[in-house]
Amino acid sequence: MRTSNPVFRSLEKTQYYESAGELSSYRGITFKTLILLLTAVASGFLFINAVGSGTIPVESMFGFLIGAMIIGLIAVLIGTRSVNLAMPMGVVYALSEGILLGTITALAEAYAPGIALSALLGTASIFTVMLFLYSSRIIRVTSRMRRVIYGALLGMLLFMVLFGILSWVSPVFISSMYNTGLALLVTGVLIVLGAFMLALDFERAEAIVSGGYEKRFEWLVAIGLMVTIVWLYIEILRFLLILTSRNR
Numbered sequence: 001m002r003t004s005n006p007v008f009r010s011l012e013k014t015q016y017y018e019s020a021g022e023l024s025s026y027r028g029i030t031f032k033t034l035i036l037l038l039t040a041v042a043s044g045f046l047f048i049n050a051v052g053s054g055t056i057p058v059e060s061m062f063g064f065l066i067g068a069m070i071i072g073l074i075a076v077l078i079g080t081r082s083v084n085l086a087m088p089m090g091v092v093y094a095l096s097e098g099i100l101l102g103t104i105t106a107l108a109e110a111y112a113p114g115i116a117l118s119a120l121l122g123t124a125s126i127f128t129v130m131l132f133l134y135s136s137r138i139i140r141v142t143s144r145m146r147r148v149i150y151g152a153l154l155g156m157l158l159f160m161v162l163f164g165i166l167s168w169v170s171p172v173f174i175s176s177m178y179n180t181g182l183a184l185l186v187t188g189v190l191i192v193l194g195a196f197m198l199a200l201d202f203e204r205a206e207a208i209v210s211g212g213y214e215k216r217f218e219w220l221v222a223i224g225l226m227v228t229i230v231w232l233y234i235e236i237l238r239f240l241l242i243l244t245s246r247n248r
Helices: 004-013 026-053 058-079 086-111 116-137 143-169 171-179 182-210 219-245
Strands: none
Touching: 004 026, 004 058, 004 182, 026 058, 026 182, 026 219, 058 086, 086 116, 086 219, 116 182, 143 182, 182 219
């Protein structure tokens, strides 16, 4: 079974160990995912408060954000390739991602109060619906479904690269495209893809539990779910911001 989430794909390259001790469980995966999410929330809250109180100068925020991006990427790359380091690297990733999400959320709230809560509720709703659809087998992950999602992700990646190039070459053209609602369409597609990625990731989590993987593999699954949930939150927040700016 394959998944679109690069974090879960690393499991396919990881040597499998069957242990006589405690094995992975859905409860353990849920608990560890919540730990990472709460760590990110606490990190973002403390960072924004530190900036607001002057403990961290505002002019230093950009450096912190760049550092958080680099550290978060390194943490994910290391944590997904070493079962033994998955737990500490998962925490480092959550701390780094919290700084990014905290800053993005604070800026979004300053522009449109209440938008972060809407994005959070939207993310939770999509997660809950996809979990229900997958657990009730209304959505079944098939080889054809995987191929369609992989193809769509590749197409969106190529489009975003082209879009980035055009934004440098012809900013006026890109601005006119935004006015036509293209940005809403693209962001909406990314949200839908993120939702279906959850289904593929649930399949991987099921394989980890039913396959009898060791307890420590729960951290790998938790990191993977964290990556997808963050993606969904950011894209939903972006979608709401575009809607708000168009209405204004």
